[in-house]
Amino acid sequence: MSDAQLTARSLELLLGTWRTSAASYAALADRIRLLVLDGRVPIGTRLPAERDLAGRLQLSRTTVAAAYRQLREGGFVDSVRGSGSVTRLPGRTLPLPATGGEGMLDFTKASLPAASPLAAAARAAAEELPRFLPDPGYDPVGLPHLRAEIAERYTRRGLPTDPGQILVTVGAQQAIALIARTFLQRGDRVVIEVPTYPHAIEAMRLAGARLVPITVTAPEEGPHRLGEETDGWDAEGIEQTFRRANPALAYLIPDFHNPTGASMSPETRRRVLAAAAGHGTIVVADETTAELDIDRVGEYLPLPSYADPATPAAPIVMIGSASKTLWGGLRIGWIRAERSHIQRLIAAKPATDLGTPVIEQLVVAQLLPQLAEIAEERREQLRLGRAEVHRLVAETFPEWTVPPQHGGLTAWVGIGAPVSSALALAARSHGLLIAAGPRFGLDGAFERFLRIPITYTPEEYDRAFTALSRAWAVAASEPAPYFDQGALPSVV
Numbered sequence: 001m002s003d004a005q006l007t008a009r010s011l012e013l014l015l016g017t018w019r020t021s022a023a024s025y026a027a028l029a030d031r032i033r034l035l036v037l038d039g040r041v042p043i044g045t046r047l048p049a050e051r052d053l054a055g056r057l058q059l060s061r062t063t064v065a066a067a068y069r070q071l072r073e074g075g076f077v078d079s080v081r082g083s084g085s086v087t088r089l090p091g092r093t094l095p096l097p098a099t100g101g102e103g104m105l106d107f108t109k110a111s112l113p114a115a116s117p118l119a120a121a122a123r124a125a126a127e128e129l130p131r132f133l134p135d136p137g138y139d140p141v142g143l144p145h146l147r148a149e150i151a152e153r154y155t156r157r158g159l160p161t162d163p164g165q166i167l168v169t170v171g172a173q174q175a176i177a178l179i180a181r182t183f184l185q186r187g188d189r190v191v192i193e194v195p196t197y198p199h200a201i202e203a204m205r206l207a208g209a210r211l212v213p214i215t216v217t218a219p220e221e222g223p224h225r226l227g228e229e230t231d232g233w234d235a236e237g238i239e240q241t242f243r244r245a246n247p248a249l250a251y252l253i254p255d256f257h258n259p260t261g262a263s264m265s266p267e268t269r270r271r272v273l274a275a276a277a278g279h280g281t282i283v284v285a286d287e288t289t290a291e292l293d294i295d296r297v298g299e300y301l302p303l304p305s306y307a308d309p310a311t312p313a314a315p316i317v318m319i320g321s322a323s324k325t326l327w328g329g330l331r332i333g334w335i336r337a338e339r340s341h342i343q344r345l346i347a348a349k350p351a352t353d354l355g356t357p358v359i360e361q362l363v364v365a366q367l368l369p370q371l372a373e374i375a376e377e378r379r380e381q382l383r384l385g386r387a388e389v390h391r392l393v394a395e396t397f398p399e400w401t402v403p404p405q406h407g408g409l410t411a412w413v414g415i416g417a418p419v420s421s422a423l424a425l426a427a428r429s430h431g432l433l434i435a436a437g438p439r440f441g442l443d444g445a446f447e448r449f450l451r452i453p454i455t456y457t458p459e460e461y462d463r464a465f466t467a468l469s470r471a472w473a474v475a476a477s478e479p480a481p482y483f484d485q486g487a488l489p490s491v492v
């Protein structure tokens, strides 16, 4: 539940292109319903007053009142005396988030099954466990040998690191939320890529951040070579944004960005770090997807390697995760930062979490030395998934565009018409959960994009594209959104 209030202007931004051939009140109600179902307007949010929204959208107050009435009748809004119209979902209890169970195919998860040596590593970890059982088991910073192994991996990649610079977390998600909560004050500006990983947006907002977007586009056609200018980021725009916003923090995904698959060129990395250094901005580099390289050309060093040694560097906090290389079910991630930052993070952590599970850490410590072979296995799985997505899009939706990509977990597909939300909602009725483009943005943008994971099997893609083509027939002809009563699951 949320106690947020939406201004008329914020709602207008979220609405995007909402007018259809339907009557205005019905189209408006449909679009607000979609925003609620899609999680973009949280349950419990107070909608703008009818008069304000009518003024903003240049509608009559009667039209807005009729839209709110329709939402109320459908169970999407409660009108509470003195509190206005508050969003809710129909039914007496909130539905649990929809999951991939019960015959549904869940493409909201861009994630691979467990790496093949995982079960053997779990058995080996169980053998090791007795050594740890005499301890209380509350491990707030991470097992020493795991931290040493993670530190050693950074050192081998060219970034000398000691174990005191590593904090093990419950997945990268906890790392993002902890960093936000520890380093941000309410009202601080945070630079964030759009589109981006949606739960980072939520974590920053929860910490009270004011988000300042920078745009990332999917890579251009052609071999994406080291140092290439057109990497998807607008370095000049980023410099201007830093000058204008003076941000406290920037959250970036420099390698195989989720959802576009783009990777920052070394030149962009240098310019981002120089801009951040000029403003004392903490740069958070989320490397959850960084090791999922299919066929990128060149050697990419960890972000701090691109700082200008002649000027005082921006503080850089790196996030890593075992979720995409080893298995999401382990829930192990980590933070690499200067010791003083790690100390602050450790001090802040117990408010929400008393330690990372020991057995899972043992499993990860077993598997990290095998990461090179596991990366090879991942490369083949992703290569296959990428080929399937390209083939099926070309066959099923020749008007859609799939950008070239050289790694990561997702294809950021251009669908040509602003109907991504309607498509995703219609796809549910055909057994496919998939995240619509606007899930990855801030303000209702990206209706012309659909994120398709490249992590599934040919059989699953056959089913998914059958569902998509049925849903497309509805969404493309009738952009007014479909809806059902399931809340949206997490999007990874």
Ligand SMILES: Cc1ncc(COP(=O)(O)O)c(C=O)c1O
Binding pocket: 170, 171, 172, 173, 174, 197, 253, 258, 286, 288, 289, 321, 322, 323, 328, 331, 332, 333, 491, 492
């Ligand atoms: C960029 C990015 N960061 C963080 C996460 C969350 O990772 P974890 O499962 O380790 O919490 C994801 C998951 O998809 C991601 O794509």
